[in-house]
Amino acid sequence: xxxxxxxxxxxxxxxxxxMKYFLTFSFFCLIFLTSPxxxxxxxxxxxxxxxTSQEKADFYRIDEKLEGEIIYYYKKRTxxxxxxxxxxxxxxxxxxxxxxxxxxxxxxxxxGLKEGVWKEFYKGGKIKSKGKYANDExxxxxxxxxxxxx
Numbered sequence: 001x002x003x004x005x006x007x008x009x010x011x012x013x014x015x016x017x018x019m020k021y022f023l024t025f026s027f028f029c030l031i032f033l034t035s036p037x038x039x040x041x042x043x044x045x046x047x048x049x050x051x052t053s054q055e056k057a058d059f060y061r062i063d064e065k066l067e068g069e070i071i072y073y074y075k076k077r078t079x080x081x082x083x084x085x086x087x088x089x090x091x092x093x094x095x096x097x098x099x100x101x102x103x104x105x106x107x108x109x110x111x112g113l114k115e116g117v118w119k120e121f122y123k124g125g126k127i128k129s130k131g132k133y134a135n136d137e138x139x140x141x142x143x144x145x146x147x148x149x150x
Contacts, residue, residue, distance in 0.1 A: 045072070074099050083109070098123055107133070122147050 041064060044057035049072070059080050061072045066088050072081040078099055084092030090109035098104050102125065107118035114133035122128050131142030 040062050042054075043061050043064060044052055044054045045059040045061065046052040046056060047058050049059065057075055059072050059074060061070055066085040068085065070083055070085055071079060072083070074080045076099065078101055079097050080099075081097070082093075082095040083090055084094075086092070089112035091111060092109060094105070094107045094109055095103065096105040100123065102123055103121050105118065105120045107114055108116045113136040115135070117130065117132055119130045120128040126147060127145050128147075129142060129144050131138055132140050
């Protein structure tokens with residue numbers, strides 16, 4: 001009988017320990033996960049992607065830093081551009097979208113300059129133009145495509 005009572009007490013102590021551990025762990029997870037969200041700042045941008053007030057803005061991005069993947073948004077909260085920065089310069093894939101979310105343009109940057117194949121699309125996804133850039137200048141033959149509504 002005493003053995004059952006002692007086992008029951010150990011069981012209660014163990015459950016209390018687990019509850020305290022779980023509550024403490026949950027509290028620290030909540031603090032950890034929400035703190036970066038509070039420190040991020042909305043940067044309002046005009047049509048030239050220059051800082052402006054919220055009232056005059058056409059676009060925005062989250063956070064001041066320009067490093068790694070940066071997503072710009074239309075003021076209506078749909079994605080405008082997804083770009084990549086390295087040392088403050090555009091470096092990597094470039095994606096631009098219509099307000100509807102459809103892809104508008106793709107390309108590649110190297111040290112802030114357009115390089116390689118760039119494509120522009122009509123709404124609906126059909127290709128509008130395709131060509132190459134070298135050192136931020138169009139080179140070679142650029143192909144233009146008609147929309148051909150049917």
